[in-house]
Amino acid sequence: MQTPQKRLWSKDFSLVVIGQIISLFGSAILRFALSLYVLDITGREDIFAIFYAISNVPLLLSPLGGAIADRFNRRNLMVIYDFSSSLIVLCFILLLSTVNHSIVLIGVIMVLLSVISSMYTPAVTASIPLLAASDRLEGANGIVQAVQALSNVAAPILGGILYGVMGVQSLIAVSGIAFFLSAVMEIFIKIPFTKREQDGHIIPTIARDMKDGFAYVIKQPFILKSMTLAALINLVLSPLLIVGGPIILRVTMQSTDAMYGLGMGMIEFASILGGLSIGFFAKKMQVNTLYRWIAAITLMLIPIALSVTPLFLGLGYYPSFLLFMLGAIPMMAVAAILSIFIITKLQKVTPNENLGKVMAITMAAAQCAAPLGQVIYGVVFKSFSAALYIPIIAVSLITLVISGISHRILRNE
Secondary structure (H helix, E strand, O other): OOOHHHOOOOHHHHHHHHHHHHHHHHHHHHHHHHHHHHHHHHOOHHHHHHHHHHOOHHHHHHHHHHHHHHHOOHHHHHHHHHHHHHHHHHHHHHHHOOOOOOHHHHHHHHHHHHHHHHHHHHHHHHHHHHHOOHHHHHHHHHHHHHHHHHHHHHHHHHHHHHHHHHOHHHHHHHHHHHHHHHHHHHOOOOOOOOOOOOOOOHHHHHHHHHHHHHHHHHHOHHHHHHHHHHHHHHHHOHHHHHHHHHHHHHHHOOOOHHHHHHHHHHHHHHHHHHHHOHHHHHHHOOHHHHHHHHHHHHHHHHHHHHHOOHHHHOOOHHHHHHHHHHHHHHHHHHHHHHHHHHHHHHHHHOOHHHHHHHHHHHHHHHHHHHHHHHHHHHHHHHHOOOOOHHHHHHHHHHHHHHHHHHHHHHOOO
16 A cells, blocks of 8 residues: 555645745746836836846756755755745845835845745755655656746746736735745645765755766766756757747747737647646656657657748648647647656656755756757747748757667667
């Protein structure tokens, strides 16, 4: 008989997911709303964009969060992070009453909230294998990843709506209360924890743990291969729809606001659906056959390329739009399934004392690859604006090469 901690829908797992929803959504919504507030009080779009971008930079601190998650009780860390977010928001409210419209203060608050988010995620990811049975770990990770994907999609939308309805000060107050309630709820989570020996002061210990984490990743062939594959997917495939989707729908196809929103919404929903369906597909997946899934993405890129050719664009809006979605929706779902499958396999082969560091380093590598890919796609799509099918065909060929690489490096796993 399974213990409560090993059942997927145990109380502890459910509380972790609820806490993650409140923490990630609350932080992302507040950061976006504060960016809009900056836009309103300055009237400058460039400052709005810079502030929102800067607030996401600390997410690269996740390796530090991973080292901390491996050293301390992960339940206690979640509680501390949410209490800290609540305290930061409370201080912000008090400072706003004395220092009105301080752009620097808003920037500091946004960065602090982002730092806490970067620490919070590794603690959650490293806790999942301790709360879900091994044979249901893919499904558990799918739920966690779906929450993260949903927060990326829905947070800006909800942030804009709530900012318009409630105003910035009310939104800040509600966020602070939500963080506080989340922290209180997380106190009742039970996550197995074995205290590790500590040599000397905690700061050099954490620094040494981070160094050991990177060394461990480099020395473990499967982990290094998987991290490389995840980074390649994030470099080549994920940015294609993040950057290319809006360009294709809005500029090339001249979509209306409604059709543009529908198209991008369906693409993002496909990512969430992929995460939630991983439990079904994981039973049919093996590490040494991942190249087939990547090769399938090559085929999905073909209708995307065809949708922006003069032939299909000349047939009218709806044929090209439907053809684009025919490739984009399954591609986004498969990319999400691949990502979660790789993360789950890494969790299964990584000892608990290194789990936080390995997960955080892998995510940091993927997070660094995605923005680089977005910049490259922005330049390439601008250069080929009159013939977007050319770079998309090139991406299809590159994906085929990645499939071959994955077959070669994972065939014995």
